Amino acid sequence: xxxxxxxxxxxxxxxxxxxxxxxxxxxxxxxxxxxxxxxxxxxxxxxxxxxxxxxxxxxxxxxxxxxxxxxxxxxxxxxxxxxxxxxxxxxxxxxxxxxxxxxxxxxxxxxxxxxxxxxxxxxxxxxxxxxxxxxxxxxxxxxxxxxxxxxxxxxxxxxxxxxxxxxxxxxxxxxxxxxxxxxxxxxxxxxxxxxxxxxxxxxxxxxxxxxxxxxxxxxxxxxxxxxxxxxxxxxxxxxxxxxxxxxxxxxxxxxxxxxxxxxxxxxxxxxxxxxxxxxxxxxxxxxxxxxxxxxxxxxxxxxxxxxxxxxxxxxxxxxxxxxxxxxxxxxxxxxxxxxxxxxxxxxxxxxxxxxxxxxxxxxxxxxxxxxxxxxxxxxxxxxxxxxxxxxxxxxxxxxxxxxxxxxxxxxxxxxxxxxxxxxxxxxxxxxxxxxxxxxxxxxxxxxxxxxxxxxxxxxxxxxxxxxxx
Amino acid sequence: xxxxxxxxxxxxxxxxxxxxxxxxxxxxxxxxxxxxxxxxxxxxxxxxxxxxxxxxxxxxxxxxxxxxxxxxxxxxxxxxxxxxxxxxxxxxxxxxxxxxxxxxxxxxxxxxxxxxxxxxxxxxxxxxxxxxxxxxxxxxxxxxxxxxxxxxxxxxxxxxxxxxxxxxxxxxxxxxxxxxxxxxxxxxxxxxxxxxxxxxxxxxxxxxxxxxxxxxxxxxxxxxxxxxxxxxxxxxxxxxxxxxxxxxxxxxxxxxxxxxxxxxxxxxxxxxxxxxxxxxxxxxxxxxxxxxxxxxxxxxxxxxxxxxxxxxxxxxxxxxxxxxxxxxxxxxxxxxxxxxxxxxxxxxxxxxxxxxxxxxxxxxxxxxxxxxxxxxxxxxxxxxxxxxxxxxxxxxxxxxxxxxxxxxxxxxxxxxxxxxxxxxxxxxxxxxxxxxxxxxxxxxxxxxxxxxxxxxxxxxxxxxxxxxx
Numbered sequence: 001x002x003x004x005x006x007x008x009x010x011x012x013x014x015x016x017x018x019x020x021x022x023x024x025x026x027x028x029x030x031x032x033x034x035x036x037x038x039x040x041x042x043x044x045x046x047x048x049x050x051x052x053x054x055x056x057x058x059x060x061x062x063x064x065x066x067x068x069x070x071x072x073x074x075x076x077x078x079x080x081x082x083x084x085x086x087x088x089x090x091x092x093x094x095x096x097x098x099x100x101x102x103x104x105x106x107x108x109x110x111x112x113x114x115x116x117x118x119x120x121x122x123x124x125x126x127x128x129x130x131x132x133x134x135x136x137x138x139x140x141x142x143x144x145x146x147x148x149x150x151x152x153x154x155x156x157x158x159x160x161x162x163x164x165x166x167x168x169x170x171x172x173x174x175x176x177x178x179x180x181x182x183x184x185x186x187x188x189x190x191x192x193x194x195x196x197x198x199x200x201x202x203x204x205x206x207x208x209x210x211x212x213x214x215x216x217x218x219x220x221x222x223x224x225x226x227x228x229x230x231x232x233x234x235x236x237x238x239x240x241x242x243x244x245x246x247x248x249x250x251x252x253x254x255x256x257x258x259x260x261x262x263x264x265x266x267x268x269x270x271x272x273x274x275x276x277x278x279x280x281x282x283x284x285x286x287x288x289x290x291x292x293x294x295x296x297x298x299x300x301x302x303x304x305x306x307x308x309x310x311x312x313x314x315x316x317x318x319x320x321x322x323x324x325x326x327x328x329x330x331x332x333x334x335x336x337x338x339x340x341x342x343x344x345x346x347x348x349x350x351x352x353x354x355x356x357x358x359x360x361x362x363x364x365x366x367x368x369x370x371x372x373x374x375x376x377x378x379x380x381x382x383x384x385x386x387x388x389x390x391x392x393x394x395x396x397x398x399x400x401x402x403x404x405x406x407x408x409x410x411x412x413x414x415x416x417x418x419x420x421x422x423x424x425x426x427x428x429x430x431x432x433x434x435x436x437x438x439x440x441x442x443x444x445x446x447x448x449x450x451x452x453x454x455x456x457x458x459x460x461x462x463x464x465x466x467x468x469x
Numbered sequence: 470x471x472x473x474x475x476x477x478x479x480x481x482x483x484x485x486x487x488x489x490x491x492x493x494x495x496x497x498x499x500x501x502x503x504x505x506x507x508x509x510x511x512x513x514x515x516x517x518x519x520x521x522x523x524x525x526x527x528x529x530x531x532x533x534x535x536x537x538x539x540x541x542x543x544x545x546x547x548x549x550x551x552x553x554x555x556x557x558x559x560x561x562x563x564x565x566x567x568x569x570x571x572x573x574x575x576x577x578x579x580x581x582x583x584x585x586x587x588x589x590x591x592x593x594x595x596x597x598x599x600x601x602x603x604x605x606x607x608x609x610x611x612x613x614x615x616x617x618x619x620x621x622x623x624x625x626x627x628x629x630x631x632x633x634x635x636x637x638x639x640x641x642x643x644x645x646x647x648x649x650x651x652x653x654x655x656x657x658x659x660x661x662x663x664x665x666x667x668x669x670x671x672x673x674x675x676x677x678x679x680x681x682x683x684x685x686x687x688x689x690x691x692x693x694x695x696x697x698x699x700x701x702x703x704x705x706x707x708x709x710x711x712x713x714x715x716x717x718x719x720x721x722x723x724x725x726x727x728x729x730x731x732x733x734x735x736x737x738x739x740x741x742x743x744x745x746x747x748x749x750x751x752x753x754x755x756x757x758x759x760x761x762x763x764x765x766x767x768x769x770x771x772x773x774x775x776x777x778x779x780x781x782x783x784x785x786x787x788x789x790x791x792x793x794x795x796x797x798x799x800x801x802x803x804x805x806x807x808x809x810x811x812x813x814x815x816x817x818x819x820x821x822x823x824x825x826x827x828x829x830x831x832x833x834x835x836x837x838x839x840x841x842x843x844x845x846x847x848x849x850x851x852x853x854x855x856x857x858x859x860x861x862x863x864x865x866x867x868x869x870x871x872x873x874x875x876x877x878x879x880x881x882x883x884x885x886x887x888x889x890x891x892x893x894x895x896x897x898x899x900x901x902x903x904x905x906x907x908x909x910x911x912x913x914x915x916x917x918x919x920x921x922x923x924x925x926x927x928x929x930x931x932x933x934x935x936x937x938x
Binding site: 065066067068083084085086087088115116117119120122124125127128131132134135136137140142143144145146160161164165179180182183186190194206207210211214215216286289290291315316317318319320336337339340341342343344345346347348351356359361362363365366367369370371 | 680
C-alpha cells in the first residue's frame with residue numbers, strides 16, 4: 001500500500017477534502033503513485049490526517065468520478081492508468097491586463113466612438129441579480145438546444161416592446177433572434193436568395209454594406225438627401241432591395257418624413273419580390289419629442305424587413321439582435337434556414353428575457369435617455385464655445401453628433417493626429433460607401449455615450465490643439 | 470400640491486422606497502397625477518408615511534432619473550409629461566411551461582437524440598459560482614465591443630486545451646471563436662471565397678452540407694469506406710475542399726487510420742488552394758484507449774482548417790465553437806471578415822474562460838467520460854439481450870451507437886412509429902446526403918447522452934414493441 005504525504009493546511013481557503021483530492025491527484029499525475037498501486041483505506045487515512053472519514057471519502061469519490069482511482073469490491077481503491085485522461089495544464093501566460101478600453105496597441109484615453117454605451121451607468125446591480133438566477137440547476141432545459149428562432153418567451157417580450165415602443169405590430173412567430181445584425185443579414189441573404197441587388201445610401205452603416213458584398217449581392221448606391229434616400233435614384237436603380245434607416249439615419253441623423261416613407265413603400269409594392277430593409281439600430285434615444293415609430297408601422301407585414309438590436313439600448317458586447325420578417329418570407333426562412341440553431345446562447349436569452357420581464361429594461365431605457373440627453377446637452381454647450389466648430393448637425397437623438405470643422409487639413413489626417421494623442425475619433429467619410437466626395441469642410445463624428453463631462457472637456461481641448469495647429 | 474395615497478406594506482419583500490417609487494410612477498402613468506403637478510416635499514411625505522426622509526429621497530431620485538418627475542431649484546418636484554417615455558406593459562401571456570424537453574407539439578418522453586448531453590450531471594454548482602462572478606461591476610470592459618476573434622484570454626485557454634487534449638499545436642492568433650459550427654462555416658466560406666467545390670462523405674453532418682449549399686458552394690459526394698472517405702472519389706473529384714471527421718466520423722463512428730490521413734494531406738498539398746476541413750465536433754469522449762489526436766497534428770498549419778466546439782463537452786445551448794486557421798488564411802480573414810464582431814457575447818466568453826481557467830472544464834471532461842462510458846456499457850448490455858438487434862457498431866466513443874435491426878419495415882416508418890409512442894429516435898438515412906441507398910437492414914442511431922438506465926430500459930421496451938409488430 002502506498003504511503004501518502006499530504007500536507008493539510010487548516011487555515012487554507014480550500015476545503016480539506018479538496019486538499020486531499022488535489023494532493024492524491026497530483027501524485028498520480030506525477031507518477032509518484034503508479035497505475036495499479038493500492039491507496040490507503042479511508043479509515044486509515046482519516047486517522048492518519050486527523051480528519052473525519054467522510055472528508056476522505058468525499059476526496060476519494062471525486063477521484064473515482066474523474067477516473068484517477070478505481071474501487072475494487074471489498075478491497076479498497078487503486079490508482080488508474082491516467083494516460084487516457086485529459087490533463088490540461090494552465091496556459092502559463094498571465095491574463096492580459098484590462099485597460100478599460102480594448103484597442104489593442106493603440107493607447108486610447110478618450111473615445112468619441114459612436115458605438116460605445118455608458119459603462120458607468122450600466123444597471124450592474126439588477127444585471128447581477130438577474131444573471132445569478134439563470135442557472136441550469138433551476139432550469140435544466142437551458143442545457144437543451146432550443147428554438148432556432150430564439151426562445152418564445154424572449155420573442156414575446158421583444159414583440160411587446162416593439163409594439164409599445166417602436167410601433168411595430170408583429171407576432172412572435174415573425175421574430176428571429178440572432179447574434180448581431182451582420183449575422184442576421186447573412187441569414188436574410190440566404191432567405192432572399194442569391195443574385196439580388198441592394199440599394200444603399202452613400203452614407204450608411206458600412207458593416208451592412210460589407211456583409212452584403214461578402215454574400216455576393218450586387219450593391220448600388222443612392223444619394224442621401226435631407227429627407228432621406230433620393231427617390232430618383234431608387235426609381236432608376238435595378239435593385240430588388242432598398243436598405244434604409246428611416247427613424248434615425250446613421251451616420252447623418254436625418255428623419256425620413258411620411259411622404260418619402262410612402263413613396264418607398266409604393267415602390268416596393270410594385271413587384272412581388274421587392275423589399276425594404278429597415279435598420280432601426282440607432283433609434284432608441286431621442287431627446288426632443290416622442291419616439292418616432294418605425295417604417296414597419298406604415299406597411300405592417302408586407303414589404304418591410306425590420307432589424308433591431310440591443311447593442312445601444314443595453315450593450316453591443318451582449319450580441320443580441322433580432323429581425324422581423326413579413327409573413328410571406330417565413331416559409332422561405334423555414335425552408336432554407338430553419339435548421340440553423342439560434343446563435344444566441346440560451347443562458348443569454350434567459351438573462352435578457354428576465355431583464356425585460358422584470359421591468360429592468362424599461363427603467364434602464366428611460367434612465368439612460370435622461371443621462372444621454374444630459375451628455376448631449378453638455379457636449380453641444382462645450383462645442384458651441386469652440387471657434388473651429390463651423391456647424392453641428394445630427395443632434396437631438398442617438399449617441400453622436402456631426403461636427404463640421406474649420407480646417408484645411410483632411411478628415412483622415414485630423415483623425416490620425418487625434419489618435420496619436422489618445423483621442424479616438426471618426427470622420428464622416430469613414431461611413432461613406434460611394435466614391436470619395438470632396439466636402440467643403442472636414443466633418444467629424446463625436447460619439448458621447450461613454451464620456452463624462454470632464455472627458456468631453458479634455459477630448460475637446462485636445463481636438464482644439466490639433467485644429468489650431 | 471397633489472395628495473398621494475400610498476399604501477405601504479411593511480411585510481412586503483419589496484423595499485419601502487421601491488413601493489413609494491412604484492406607487493407614484495403608477496399614478497403618473499395612469500394620469501392621476503398630471504404633468505406639471507407638484508409632488509409633496511420629501512420631508513412632508515416621510516412624516517406622513519412614517520418613514521425616514523432618505524427613503525422618500527431614494528424613491529424621488531429614481532423617479533427623476535427615469536424622467537417621471539423633475540426637481541425645480543428650491544421649489545420641489547413636479548410630474549413630467551411622460552408621453553416621451555417608454556411604457557412597456559408586460560406581454561400578458563403566461564410563460565410557457567417548461568417541459569424538460571423542448572419538442573414543441575411532439576410529446577417526447579424518451580430521447581435517443583445523438584445531440585443531447587447529460588442534464589443531470591451538469592456541474593451546476595461550479596457553473597453557478599463562476600457565472601455569478603461575471604459582472605460588469607467588477608469588469609466594466611465586458612460592456613465594450615471586444616476582439617472580433619474572441620477575447621485573447623479565452624483563445625489562450627482553447628489553444629492550451631487543443632495542444633494538450635487534441636494534439637493541435639497553434640497560436641491563439643489562429644483561433645476564431647464563433648456562435649456555432651454553422652456560423653463558422655459561413656465565415657469560412659467568406660474567407661475562402663465563392664465558387665468553391667466541397668467534397669463530403671455520403672454519410673455526414675447534414676447541417677454542414679446545408680450550410681455549404683446555402684453559401685453557394687458546389688457539393689460533391691464521396692463514398693464512405695471502413696477507413697474513412699474513399700480516396701478514389703477524392704482523386705476523381707473537382708473539389709477544392711474536402712470535409713472530413715477523421716477522429717470520430719459522424720454518424721458512422723469510424724476512425725481514419727494514419728495511411729488515409731497522409732493520403733488526404735498529400736492530395737491537399739498538390740495545389741495551393743486546396744484545403745481539408747477537419748470537423749472534430751464528436752471526438753471528446755472515447756471509452757477505450759487514449760484520445761485520438763486530430764488530423765491537424767499530421768500537417769500543422771498547412772492545409773487543415775480545424776473546427777471544434779463545446780457543444781458536446783459542455784452543451785450545445787451555450788453556442789460556442791471555434792475554428793483554427795492555417796497562417797496563410799489569416800490575412801484573408803482580416804481582409805474579408807475582420808470587421809465582423811465576435812458572435813459570442815463577452816459575458817459568455819468570460820464565463821467559459823473562467824470555467825476553463827479554474828480547472829472545471831478538465832474535471833468535467835474526465836467525470837463525464839466515466840459517466841458516458843457507464844451509460845455506453847449499460848446501453849450495449851441492454852441491446853445485446855434484444856432479438857431484433859442484428860448488429861451494433863460505432864461504439865466505444867461519442868454519445869451514440871448505430872444499431873442494425875431485424876425488420877422489413879422502412880427506417881422512416883420505424884422512427885415515425887417510435888415518435889408516436891413518445892420515443893425520439895433517428896435513422897441512419899437522415900444523415901445521408903447522397904442519393905437514397907437501399908441497405909439490407911434498417912439502421913437506427915441510439916444516442917444515450919441524456920438517458921439514465923431506467924429510461925434506456927423503457928425506451929428499448931417501446932422499440933421492442935414496434936419491432937415485433
